[in-house]
Amino acid sequence: MPATDKRHQEVIKKIKLIMKDVSADLMDQKVLPVLDVPKVGYDNTIWSEEKRMLTIGDKTARISPDSTKKIPTFAQYLVMANAVRKLLDEEMESTIRGMYYATLSTVGDEKNKQKFWNSQENSDDAIKAVELLTGVPREEFSVTSKPKGMISGPITLRVGGDLIDCSLGSRATSQLIPTNIRDVEIVDVKADFVMVVEKDTVLNNIRKSGFIQKYNAILMTGSGEPDRATRMMVKTLNEEWKMPVVVFADADPWGLGIALRYKIGSESLSYDSDRLVTPDAQVLGMMFSDIYRYNIPEVARLAASEEDINRAHDMKKKPWFQDKKWQKELNIFLEHEEKCELDAFFKHGFKYLAETYLPEKLREAGVI
Amino acid sequence: MQRLKQKATVEVAASAGQKNAKPAKVNSQPPAPVLQQPLGRGKVRYDRKAESEFFVDNSALAGFTGERILYMAVRELIENSLDSCESSHILPHISLSMKMLDPANDMWLISCQDNGIGIPSDKVPVAVCSFLTSGKYVEKQQRGLFGVGLKMIAAFSTKDTDHPLKVWSKSEEEKSEHYFELRTDIGTNKPIVLLKKTLKADESRITSDSGFRVEAILRARLSPITKSKIYDYISQTSIVNPYAVLEFETDDGKVMFDRRTTVMPQPAKEVLPHPSDMDLMTLKKAITNFMNQKTTLQGVLSGSFQKLSAEKAKEIIKNAGLENKPADKYDEHELIEIVKVCKKTKFHTPNTDHLSPIGEEILTVGMTSEYTIVTSREPQAGTKEKAEQGIEDAGNGKMVAAGNPTQPQIAVKILRPALTAYSSKTCVVNNRPTIVECGIAYGGDIGSFKIFRFANKIPLLYDEGSDVAREVVSEVEINKMGISKKEVKEQFANPEAKSDRAVELLPLHIFFHVCSTKIPYKTAGKESIASEGELKHYMKSCLSDLYRKVSAQIRKELRMKEAQSRLNLYKYYIPLIVGAISESIKVDSIKLEQAFTELAEKHVTGEIAGAPVPEKEDAITGKRIEEEAGEEKGANIEVNKGKVSAEQIAAKSAKPNPPRSRQVKEEVAKVKATVPKGERANPVEKLKATWKGEKKTAKQATGQTSLDVYSAAGDKKRSKR
Structure with missing residues (x-):
């Protein structure tokens, strides 16, 4: 039933489009792909007099697998996007903590083992990036937080x-x-x-x-x-x-x-x-x-x-x-x-x- | 008056005590027995102490303290041997051995043999046993200066054991080898010769043309720390003396430091003192030297000091308000005036002929083949091969190993850095000409940061924390190397590093060599240099020079390292990325991984080569995804509604594959006008619009869903009102 949910279909479609673009960049264009994600936080927040609220500015972060720092981030965003797609395919819902566990893994070999996520904060950021890239709030793709209101x-x-x-x-x-x-x-x-x-x-x-x-x-x-x-x-x-x-x-x-x-x-x-x-x-x-x-x-x-x-x-x-x-x-x-x-x-x-x-x-x- | 009287009585009392004995000066007997006589209350006796006794009582002055006895002995022996070889420009070959003789009583047998100039047989006993007897009391740079080291070994051997000190000497002049068995009469600072003989050819121990060999038995303990300091000392000595062959044998095995160059530093020449360093003592000494010649003061001055012409001497005497007359006709007050004037007069900078820096060529040889002693802790379990294998793996260097495989054994490892640089400065510190040399070795086999300190070619191993070198290193900013602290911390983050100073994370060895006839040591132990006067300034400028010299190469090294770590990251992360993609869309994951890996490698190698990496212009943005999604959706709607122009359809059907991102972009541009406005919004705008913009569609489609539910009901209510 919710599999036919159009909103979910739209999110899945957008995630697939991201994946397609990335693989096209790699295989056809032969360039390293760049994810251009709006920056979130103090330095990219603007007060809008007209709307009487804080709005996001136009600063963006270019996430591309081209530096030591960004390779993991790039991988994190794609892995998270894929996890969201899976969640929707399986018609399930999850908390943000659930997404953190679902994508938890270690990277590297025996000598040089690293955690895929340093903390849940990283995975929360990746969820935000998926929201920003798909233009869909996470509640729409069934990723929620613990209720407390x-x-x-x-x-x-x-x-x-x-x-x-x-x-x-x-x-x-x-x-x-x-x-x-x-x-x-x-x-x-x-x-x-x-x-x-x-x-x-x-x-x-x-x-x-x-x-x-x-x-x-x-x-x-x-x-x-x-x-x-x-x-x-x-x-x-x-x-x-x-x-x-x-x-x-x-x-x-x-x-x-x-x-x-x-x-x-x-x-x-x-x-x-x-x-x-x-x-x-x-x-x-x-x-x-x-x-x-x-x-x-x-x-x-x-x-x-x-x-x-x-x-x-x-x-x-x-x-x-x-x-x-x-x-x-x-x-x-x-x-x-x-x-x-x-x-x-x-x-x-x-x-x-x-x-x-x-x-x-x-x-x-x-x-x- | 009162005091003088008191003192007089004390003296009387003292001499009264030895009423029946002859005066001490005449008597050849030491005054020791007298000391044992009890003194009356309030009486003080004034005795003269022999130099030997003074040094034995105050052995710490010469660095001979409990734990360090063996270390100091090794040090003194090697330094004497090197000085002896270098004074006659002989390429040194030194064999040192340090073995446990009697573990129950902490007895060690230490021996050292060199191919230096030896000591003439008539001078051997005094040279070995009598303190403050030295051929080195001249104004030139030498390792030993005080005439204490070897004597200390002799005195300690005499004090703690009943073994004689054995000496073999074959001096350049005599060409015959002499053997001595000696002990020191500590009470009188005189040698006791137990045995002296000229050796026949078949008894000879010294095979070189000349040389010196000493064997001593000492009572000492050797802690692991001291042991490693001895190893460090020998390793570091070989760095600044790469022209020497050093053999070192212990109970843990024997190691050999090869000669890596035949170039030796120019030996130091004896020079006259510089006038700005003149004091009453040096002046009177100079006058005494001319005593018999009735020379004028002007002559004495110009003949006894460097950079002091006859004219200048005349001017000085005039400025002091004195007549020029025979030198011995001045009283002390007048001479003091001369000294005062000299302190104020400007002279040419002192010459440095009396100094013997290591020099760029030799230090570079030392730095590029840095020997260190390593201890293998492989127990009986492993075979010899295995033990060696183990060290080889760890050190990744050439091994020269020997010894018994069942014990912890020592071997020599050679570190080869990726790059080295050298710089030096000549300056005046404490009125003495001083040469500061600095070298750095980076990367390669060098794994961690270390400062090496040398003073007159002697390694300084203790008290690094309070040494001027430490201050210099922490005060010279690392960005002179063209790299930032942040970069360093990123690339060399090392949880085991003791310090979080960026420079100390680098695989960098910094070498400082200060040579001067008067090194401003912090303590009598000669283990650290005080940050005095200009010295620090010159050391800093040397180090800054070096940082600048290596900056291009270091930056390149860092890039390589970054590239390497990036390649590792790619290795780890590409499968994850490919996995995420291939689970989501149909794609040949093997081909994708290949393409990604190739691209990554190309990217990394391109960056190492310094080629500018083209920036990808067409990023994947939320907007683009929106457009692509909108494009497909929009196109469908249009098609359904039959509004798409023939041109657009043609453009679409012309492309066999699903539209790629860029193509999509073009198309979007074309169809823009026909796509519903909401579909083309900026992603953020879109996100904001989700509630309102799309709710209608969603509601129409599914009846009641999601967020718009609130507002859907709201519509109801409003309509109610």
Whole structure:
């Protein structure tokens, strides 16, 4: 059945085309083939004012088996492409770690043995290269990561053909957001807005308080660094289902960074921003000023590390931080050199976060 | 006054102690028994110590400390022999033997024989036994200078054993061989001749025209470390003396270092001291030499120092505010003035006739056939052949092996580097002319980095860490060789390397030779050179010169090495790549592998030759794959829709094979206008567009799938609203 999946067929076809081109270069043209793969990362990420998100630049890396360094890389890309093709031929799916194991081998002879992959990072890079060369995101060729995103609230999903109502049991538990997004469908949404929080612990607390029912909200978390499925779900809810999206993360540069993954994207996935980023998401908290506005006691505050401070200085210069409000917030942080987790509100009582802080913030933003 | 009085009483007390004895100076007896008499409280006795006794008590001054006794003995014997040969321009042939005589008592028999000039029979006992008696107290470069080494061996032999020191000498003048059995009277620094005889032809041990042989029994321990230092010492000596034959025999076997050249360095000549190095002592000594001739100071100065003309001497005396009068008519204050003026006066640079550098020719011979002693640890299990085979494999060099195969045995291995270079500088260090020589040998049989240090042709083996050479090597940047640290680290990454300094990863031997009559040694043991004055500067400039000299060749070597490692990589990775391709598409994998291998080899050899490798312009990009996929798809759609022009169809059918990448490109250019826009997007754009651009098609095709599901439902909702 999925063997006839046209998307899969297209990926297989593209991989075969890459292989054909490589062998044609070698056998007919008698030149070493070159794979020209867009560079991913810090030095090839551009802020797009128009799209309000991080996008990939036009720097590319020429990977050709013509130097000591690139011969292994070239081989890795082709081996990975072939492994993806096999996976699709066999109608299976795999995690990125699974792909690492599937392609694991040693190279060289007894005297000079090397690992094919130094670490899973290398194989993840190779998967990225296959994505970039085929122009197809890896979820489309059934390579996923371990799910860690969670969702609760008045939304119905169809996962693998079965309906899942995420409002059921939403006082006690959340649903994992599947990473094999090809098997997931949003069937119905009855909420008024979507609230994304940084950590699952905070989500649990808010859910338990009856927040979902009281405000008719969908609660989501990426459990720290959000995976692609979570980001995509947020985007779809915002853009296709017209749900306002608000984001709450810890009041430290790291938490702020995570909140921004949803809103502007990230350097390592800048090539995929169009699918992943929700520019209309509002980052509402926790603001550095909230530490003082809500009188978080000193014992619950943490001293900023040197890394935090450097990060904040960096952020201040970024084009997406030129808003006065954010500059002010960063200045507050740099002045006090203190940070704070959302969990710190528990010091004011276990219900304070869900029943006082969040409603106040949401009301200010006009969401409720 | 008080003090003087005290001292006087002490002296009285001392002489009172030997009231009945005659004064010590007259008495031929050593003052030793007197020492044993107890002194009264607060009394101090002033005694004179014989040189021999002083050196035995302070043997560390001459380097003879516990562990190092055998090492120092070997060193002194070889150095004496080489000096003796070179002083008369004789090609040295030296046989050294070091064997365990009595393991229970740590007794060693050490012997050394040379074909040098020998020592006249009447001088032998003093030359062997009396400290600070030497024919070398002159201003010229020699290995030994102090007249201590051989005497130390004699004294230690006397001190620790009841064996005599045996000496055979056949001097150039006498032509007859003499045999001596000697011991040292340590208390008086005088030789004790136990036996002296002239040998008849049939008793002769020395076959050469002249020569010297010494046999000593010493009590010493030999740790493995010291043993390897002795081996190093002999190996390194052969590097800077390739004109010498060195035979070396131990309990582990016998090795021979061949003579590789008959060229010998110019022997050093004795020269006059340089005036800028003058002090009161040298000046007074010079005046004493002219004592009987009533020479004026001007004459003494110009006759006793180099680079000092009569005119210059006159000027100096004038500048010191003195009259020119017979030299012995000056008092010390006046002479000090002369010295002061000399220190301030500029003279020509001292000449270097008294120095004997190794020279480019000889050092190059030494470097290109670097001998090292290797120890085979093959136990009884293996046959002799096998043992030798083992070393051969490891060393990959010519073997000259001998000895008992059942024991760990020593052999000589010759390292042949891929390239060598030499550079030298003459300079003045500490007011003494100094010649710095530097050589490097790279690659070939040389497997790792090493610094070789020589001072006046003597290898320095200890305290490398504090030697100026070490500083020089770490301060001269490797990029003078035209290679970067990064390249080196990539090509020579060696997990066993002790240091992560890039230069020390190279298969490079660096040789420094400093010759001067006054080497700034750090310690009395003469094992490392202090980083003094200008010396370091000159050494650095020598090494920089060399790095520049070899840069072209090293770069080539590096390219070769890179090429080699690349060929290995191809060997390992091509099957993987071919495997990935042939599993995905129908292709003749044997032909593909062949084509790839040929191409890879061509690429590598092309790069070694330095030919510019043509850059492939038409890379495989996501865009191109997109286009090719789009081309096929697009063409199909067009065909189905009957929109493809006849021209395009003709172009397609004209090609028997499925379109190759470049052809596809051309075609794409042609069909561009008719291909749906979304299909031709940039891959990244395409990736971005996946959700929206294609969802319709996907939805139409399969009903409900994938990512677009979210939005498909979204459409529903919107339509609801």
